[in-house]
Amino acid sequence: MFTWFKRKQHNGYLAIQAGTGLLSHAELSWQNGRPNLASCVSRQEDGDSAKSWGVFGGSPVPVGVVLSAGEYQLLPIDAPPVPPDEMKMAVRWKIKDQIEYPVDDATVDVIRLESGAEASGKLLAVVAHNRVLKKYMELAERAHVNLVAIDIPELAQRNIAALLETPDRVLALLSFTPQGGLLTVTRNGELCFHRRLECNPVELMQQDAERRTVVFDRLALELQRSLDHIERQHSGWRLDKIMLAPPPVVPGMADYLRQQLYLPLELADLTALFPSQLPDDADTLAACWFALGGALRREDKAL
Known part of the structure; x- marks a missing residue:
């Protein structure tokens, strides 16, 4: 996305997801065409952001920031x-x-x-807004971070979807993070459709079963409408299934959606993509989700 600096040849890449009260990052390199995850960590952000970012400073590894939804x-x-x-x-x-x-x-x-x-x-x-980008550029400069690009969650999730796709087939990938729900539809590594879903899993965990069911109903309806829209717009495309990742932190969500949607819903096997360093804790993985996708960033294609 927003790129100002020519990235020097480097096999590694580190992405930071900030702006949500948490500072989450993922670092990986590529070996034989496969991503090798070196770290994937989330922690509370320090009041002094430059101090928090200081742990990434002084390294030649190129760094990208994934913006928050707002x-x-x-x-x-x-x-x-x-x-x-x-x-x-x-x-x-x-x-x-x-x-x-x-x-x-x-x-x-x-x-x-x-x-x-x-x-x-x-x-x-x-x-x-320029002030948003300037904030991160100045923060990186103060922390001596090698910032090369600023990305967005939709493209970060697209990067993960590209590893899960079957060539020439359409993939719907659904995620729930502290920022809410995000549905992306991709084909051959390119974004076709996106939709934000108002469902905060952290807040939903605090609701009773009846309230959760109301939210699940609304969520299933929004998903079904999105899938119908895609099939109307692209009659030649076939959606075989929806993949859900990272693992849902809300009990019963996956089973409920399976019952309501006409397409099969599968949990993405992320351990097959990242055999090492993937967080075992579902909350940590959800917090790092867009950082993980951001770390998969390759050079942007020309229009």
């Missing part, structure tokens, strides 16, 4: 009919009336959606 916007748009080198400028002009601050105060990037022949030319404009 720190950016995703705006679906039709691709402007301009050459690739003019795309971002054209998108800035197109979305200027859709944001609540002057477009000159925004940093804009673009994701081209994998949409097939039936709905080509669809883009997602990724918009963040």
Whole structure:
């Protein structure tokens, strides 16, 4: 996503998920085309953020930050009919009336959606206020962190989905983290669809069984509507199943969704992807979920 610095050749990558009261990170390298996870840790963020980030400082390993949900916007748009080198400028002009601050105060990037022949030319404009990005750039400088990119959760989850996909098949991946629920649909490593779901597993754990059932009902309905929308928009695509990851921290959620959805729901086997250093604790894994996906980041493709 937002990249300002040319990444020097390095086999490792570290991603930080911040802004949720927790400081979560994952570091990995690639060996023979497979990710080798070196660490995956979450802890309470120190009041002095630069001090917290200091543990990542002084290392040549490139670092990326995954923004929290409230720190950016995703705006679906039709691709402007301009050459690739003019795309971002054209998108800035197109979305200027859709944001609540002057477009000159925004940093804009673009994701081209994998949409097939039936709905080509669809883009997602990724918009963040300059002060949000400046905050992380200054924090990295104070902590001597080799910051090279700033990412978003939707692309972090896409990176994990790419490891779970079957070539040329469509994968729906559903996650629940302290930020809520996120459904992504991907094909051949590219994002096709995304939807935020209002379901905080930490808060839901504190509810009684009756309240949980109400939330489960609403969640199942939102998922079903999303799946129906995808099949209407892309009649040539076939969704065989939904994968759920990281492991749900709310008892009964997976079983309830299995009963309500017409597609099979499977728990993703993350230990097959990351045989070592994966947290055993479901809460820690959920907190590190987007950091884990961010650490899988490869160089962005050109539009």
